[in-house]
Amino acid sequence: MASQNLQSVPDQPAGPGAGDAQDQTAQLEAEGQAYFDRVMAEDSRIEPKDWMPAAYRKTLLRQISQHAHSEIIGMQPEANWISRAPSLKRKAILMAKVQDEAGHGLYLYSAAETLGQSRDKMMDDLIAGKARYSSIFNYPALTWADMGAIGWLVDGAAICNQVPLCRASYGPYGRAMVRICKEESFHQRQGFEILLELSNGTPAQKQMAQDAVNRWYAPALMMFGPPDDDSPNSKQSMAWNIKRFSNDELRSRFVGMMVEQVRVLGLTLPDSEVRFNEETKKWEHGPLDWEEFKEVLAGRGPCNAQRLERRREAHDDGAWVREAAAAYAAKQARKHAEKEFAA
C-alpha cells in the first residue's frame, strides 16, 4: 500500500569515521526518538523508512497483520453462501463483497510488509495457527439472513472501528484504511437491505432476520475488544496515535447507531438493557460474555478449526498455480535475455 522499503540513495558518502561506533548508534537512536516524538506531538505521520521505536513497530505489525488475516478469513462465512444466494443479483453482490475482502487483506499485507515482515511469513503464521484474527469470523453463518446480519452488524462495527484508523500515525496503515473504508460502506448497506427485505417478507422470513440479528449482536459488540479496564495495550496505542478512541467509547457509539437503525428494520436488538445515559451522554448495553470472547480468541470457538483448515486447503490447492506462474516468468525472462544477447 505504500512506497515499500525502496532502495534509497544516500545523499552523501559516509563521513570520516569519527568517534566510536557505539556512541554513534546511541546518538542516532536519540535523534530518531526526538524526531519520532516530534512527529507524535504534531500528530503527523511516520513513514516506512523513518526511525521508530521497536515496540511501535511490533505493535503495528501485530495489529496490521491480524487485521489482514481477519479480512482473508472473513471471506469464508460469506463465500459459503455465494452458491446459495436467492437471486442472481444477490449472488453478484456477494461475490463483489467477498472480492473486496480479499482486496482489503492484500492492502493490509502490503502495509505490514513495509514494517519488515515478509508476506510469506505472515501467511505461514496464519495457516500454522500461530496468528490471531478477529474472533467474529469463528461464528457460523447459519441462514441467508446471516448475510444480512453480517453486513449490517459485523461490517457496521468494522467501519466504526476503522474510520478513526484512517488517521493512524503510520502512513501506510492510514492509507490502506482510507481505501478500505471507502469500499466498506457498500458492505453495510447491502446487509441492511437484505434484512429489510426479509423483515418486510413473510412472518417466517422476518423471524429468520430477527434470529440472525439475535445471534450476531453480542459477537459484533465484542469486536471492539475487551472493556477499557481490561485492555492493557490501548493506552500505549492511543499515545502513539494509532488508536484514537477507546474500545468502550467506540462500542457505545455503535450501539447508539444500531438502536436507530433497528427501528427502520422493524426488528429489535436482543438486549433489554440498552439505554442512553443522560449523565454521561453515552449509550449503554447489557453485559457481554467476555469468557466466551477469550475462548473464541484462544481457538476454541465454533468454527476456528474449520476456518483454518479451509484456509490451509485453499493455500495448498493454489500451490501449483503459484509454481506455474513463477516457472513461466522465469522461462520468459530467460528467453528475453537470450534474445538480447543474440541481438
Add this chain to the structure above:
Amino acid sequence: MSPHGNPEVPASSAGAVESTAAKVPAGPETSSESSAPRSVWPLWEVFVRSSRGLSHVHAGSLHAPDAAMALRNARDLYTRRNEGVSIWVVPADAIAASDPDAKGSFFESPQGKDYRHATYYTKSEGVKHL
C-alpha cells in the same frame, strides 16, 4: 461437504461456544509448503491514471511473478470500481528514492527563496490581470 448442505453448520450446536473442543492444532510442521523454500514473487509498485489528462498516481503495491501478471493483479486489486483508465507497474527495486535521513539538507535549497512564489510580490496588489 455436500454441495447442497450448509457448510457453515458447525459440529456443535449453533452459536454455542465449544469450550471442550481441543485447541486448534498448529499446522503440520513437515508440510512441503513450510519446509521447502518458496520462490518469492517480486514486489511491484502500482500507479493508476484515474482519467485522461491526469498523471498516474501511486495506488499501492502487490506481488507478481512478471509484468503481465502484475498488470492483471493491479487491475483486479486497484480498479474494481472504475478507478483507472491506465496502469503502470514498476518493480519496487527499480525505484531510486531520496534518503529520508537527509531530508533537511537534500531539500534545503528552496528555503528562504520566497521570491520564487508569486505571493512574494505584493506591490502589484489590486492591479488587474497581473
